[in-house]
Amino acid sequence: MNELIFLINKVLISGTVLGSIYALGAVGITLIFGILRFAHFAHGDMMTMGAFITFVLASIAAGLGIVAPVPLAIVVLPLAMALAAMMALGIDRGFYAPLRARGAKPVTLLIASIGVTLMIQGLIRLFAGVQNRSFYEGTAKQVFRIDVPFFGATRPIVFTEPQVWMMGLAIVAVLALHMFLTRSRLGKAMRAMADNADLAQVSGINTQLVVRVTWLIAGTLACLAGTMLALDVSLKPDLAFNIILPIFAAAIVGGLGQSYGAIAGGFVVGFAETMSVFNWAILLRPFRGSLPEWVPNDLSIVPTEYKLTVAFVILVIVLLVRPTGIFKGASS
Amino acid sequence: MALVKLDDVEAGYGGAPILKGIDMEIEASDIGVIVGPNGAGKSTALKSIFGLLKVTGGQVSFLGEDVTNALPDRLVPLGLSFVPQEHNVFTSMSVNENLEMGAFIRRDDFSDTLDSIYDMFPPLKEKRWQNAGELSGGQRQMVAMGRALMSQPRLLLLDEPSAGLSPRYMLEIFEQVVKINASGVGILMVEQNARQALAFATKGFVLANGQNRFTGTGRELLDDPEVAKSFLGG
Numbered sequence: 363m364n365e366l367i368f369l370i371n372k373v374l375i376s377g378t379v380l381g382s383i384y385a386l387g388a389v390g391i392t393l394i395f396g397i398l399r400f401a402h403f404a405h406g407d408m409m410t411m412g413a414f415i416t417f418v419l420a421s422i423a424a425g426l427g428i429v430a431p432v433p434l435a436i437v438v439l440p441l442a443m444a445l446a447a448m449m450a451l452g453i454d455r456g457f458y459a460p461l462r463a464r465g466a467k468p469v470t471l472l473i474a475s476i477g478v479t480l481m482i483q484g485l486i487r488l489f490a491g492v493q494n495r496s497f498y499e500g501t502a503k504q505v506f507r508i509d510v511p512f513f514g515a516t517r518p519i520v521f522t523e524p525q526v527w528m529m530g531l532a533i534v535a536v537l538a539l540h541m542f543l544t545r546s547r548l549g550k551a552m553r554a555m556a557d558n559a560d561l562a563q564v565s566g567i568n569t570q571l572v573v574r575v576t577w578l579i580a581g582t583l584a585c586l587a588g589t590m591l592a593l594d595v596s597l598k599p600d601l602a603f604n605i606i607l608p609i610f611a612a613a614i615v616g617g618l619g620q621s622y623g624a625i626a627g628g629f630v631v632g633f634a635e636t637m638s639v640f641n642w643a644i645l646l647r648p649f650r651g652s653l654p655e656w657v658p659n660d661l662s663i664v665p666t667e668y669k670l671t672v673a674f675v676i677l678v679i680v681l682l683v684r685p686t687g688i689f690k691g692a693s694s
Numbered sequence: 695m696a697l698v699k700l701d702d703v704e705a706g707y708g709g710a711p712i713l714k715g716i717d718m719e720i721e722a723s724d725i726g727v728i729v730g731p732n733g734a735g736k737s738t739a740l741k742s743i744f745g746l747l748k749v750t751g752g753q754v755s756f757l758g759e760d761v762t763n764a765l766p767d768r769l770v771p772l773g774l775s776f777v778p779q780e781h782n783v784f785t786s787m788s789v790n791e792n793l794e795m796g797a798f799i800r801r802d803d804f805s806d807t808l809d810s811i812y813d814m815f816p817p818l819k820e821k822r823w824q825n826a827g828e829l830s831g832g833q834r835q836m837v838a839m840g841r842a843l844m845s846q847p848r849l850l851l852l853d854e855p856s857a858g859l860s861p862r863y864m865l866e867i868f869e870q871v872v873k874i875n876a877s878g879v880g881i882l883m884v885e886q887n888a889r890q891a892l893a894f895a896t897k898g899f900v901l902a903n904g905q906n907r908f909t910g911t912g913r914e915l916l917d918d919p920e921v922a923k924s925f926l927g928g
Contacts, residue, residue: 547798550787554795557784564744564778566770566799566845 364517365644367510373640375521377633379594382532385628386587387602388612389539389621390580396556396619397576398458400471404478405584406606408450411482412585413592413601414490415449416442417497435497435593436527443585450581451574453478479603486599495597497524524593535586536625539579543621548575556619608635608673615680617687626688631673638663638672695758697722697849697880698743698774704751705742711750712738714904718882720897722848725871725881727895727912729888729925734901736884737779740851743882744776745769756849771799775847779854779884782838785827789818792826792837796844804844811840814870832863839867843874850874852883856891868894888926892916900925 387409394402419438430437457474466474506526507518542549548571555562555572563569588602595601602609612631616623643661646653664671680687700718704711712735720726728736741747743754745765754762756772766776775796784792793811797804812819815836821829826837835855842850852871856864864887872894875881885891892898895912900921908921915921 547794550791550794551798553787554784554791557786558781561778561781561784562795564746564766564776565795565841566766567795568767568798 364515365647367515367517367519368644369640371520373633373636375519375525377629377636379525379528379590379632380636381629381632382528383587383591383594383628384605384609384612384632385625386532386535386583386590387605387609388616388624388628389536390583390587391609391613392616392619392621392624393552393556393576394580395613396621397552397559397573398462398468398471399559400468400475401610402580403472403475403606404453404482405580406602406604406609407479407482408446408453408581408584409588409591409602410486410599411449411588412442412446412581413588413597414486415445415585416589417495417592417597419445420497433497433524433527433593435524435589439531439586439589442589443582446585447578447581450577450584454573454577483599483603490599492599497593497597522594524590528590528594531586531590535583539583539621542579548572552576608670611673611677614677615687617689620687620689623687623689630688631676634676635669635672639666639669696720696755697724697757698882699755700739700743700752701755702752703739703742703749703754705738705747705749707747712904713742715752716742716901716904717906717909718899720849720880720882722878722880723875724896725875725894725912726883726897726899727888727891728882728884728899728901729892729915730899730901730907731925735904736901737853738904739899739901740776740853740882740884744774744851746776770845770847773846773848774851775842775845775849776851777838777842777853777855779857783826783829783834783841786825788823789826789829789837790822792841793844796841799845807844807846811843814873815840832859832866835859835863835867836870839870839874843879847879849880849882852881854884854886856885856887864890889916892926 387405391402391405394400416435416439419442420434423434423438428434428437457478458471461471461474504523505520506522507520509518543553551562551567552572552575554565554567555569559569592601608631612627613624614627615630616625616627639662641660641662643657643659646657696719698720700716702715702717703713704715706712716735716739718726718739728739730736738747742749745763749762753760756774759772761769761772784795793808797807812822817833818836818840821833826834829837839852839855855867855871859867868890871881871883883891892912892915898910898912898915899906900908900915908915908918910918916926
């Protein structure tokens, strides 16, 4: 029975955590693609930037002697998200909007976003240094252990406090986004513009406003995802840059421009990664005695260090079988 | 005062001008129909009014105000609405949401307008929660016209509303055009089915090679032997 709990810890919980982060990142990418028709490469670094904003605010709060029953990162998160949203808007104003005004092609904007990637990483290294930081320097990360008192299990199901927050907040964010896109005037205008930008303009929809709102939402979600990632592991200048490729895979798997597709794609890629690195031989352990000699001890599909390749295998399969993604997005 | 007035308008897509000095005038009580051979600049004339391409000469005015090269976000609040010929619905959104998008510029309660559009096009009411992309061509055209009417325009520009429709739908669309006009909205439309459209037009414009060739009431154009011979297929 311990084997099954191992599976829950390593695949189910890790997959949900990873999937939530990928999903929140991929939604931002897919929204930007839907409205502005370019692949925003700097999205990972907007996530990292968001995490650093949270870190700085949490440090300030700790310095002011603020104590709270929840991690300070969670307390300052709303403010950090608002700041990150403003910075996303500023990045658009400063770098992408002038290019769009000159009628730049999507590929030009993509290259510009690679520049923004390098710039954000450089600024973080310049001001915060290159070392790994932890949100839990003074305090210990609270770990929950749930004992499963039946079937002879002796190991507990393990998850941490930030992981609980992450799942909860990811659900809240997805629901809020859903309500916004289906109920509000601006949210519907956003879908209209992603559907048919020319017609949106002809209808008198304020497309500049829609672009601004898109950046605000993308920045907010990026900050949430980046902070969650930093809480789960640690904070470093290339924190989310390292996962930008699986996030893009998630957005493409879900169908570019499709918000719900991006969420589904995030979980597909997240679970696929955790399932691929899981050593399935563990599940065979109870039957070890009756199995033939040649069954190896390690039955993981890929070694952990090759986890990133899994996203690409899925991406290639989806592009071959269903090029517009699961939810039939824009083909590009 | 004329609702919309084109005065010696030259326009194009950046290369050689397609419109080479066009004059048109439409009153609120008018149904204007633009006819002419392919490449005459019919759609270009509509687009030049709606700011969708660059006017390089002449003047477009709406209710006396100069709106040459104004963009839709200024024109829609002024009272202009445009129904493109193709890609004229938001396919991934419901019929109801399509209509709501037409009312984007309105901050007042537009439920009365919504109801009046469902009364005008009963098939849409049944399918109001269905995605517009799942509708037939004729029903899509209804959604597109409904969307354009949601902003309560004073002038409705229609680019080939009957293109690709069965004769039954074409007649239905034309019937609605006459009704919309009767409710006080000026109409300016481009039509391939020239005979049918000129039959109810109060003003007809025959364009050829980017210039006005004949202008008159619909009846006059239909009765003109030269127009009939050259542009209406005998």
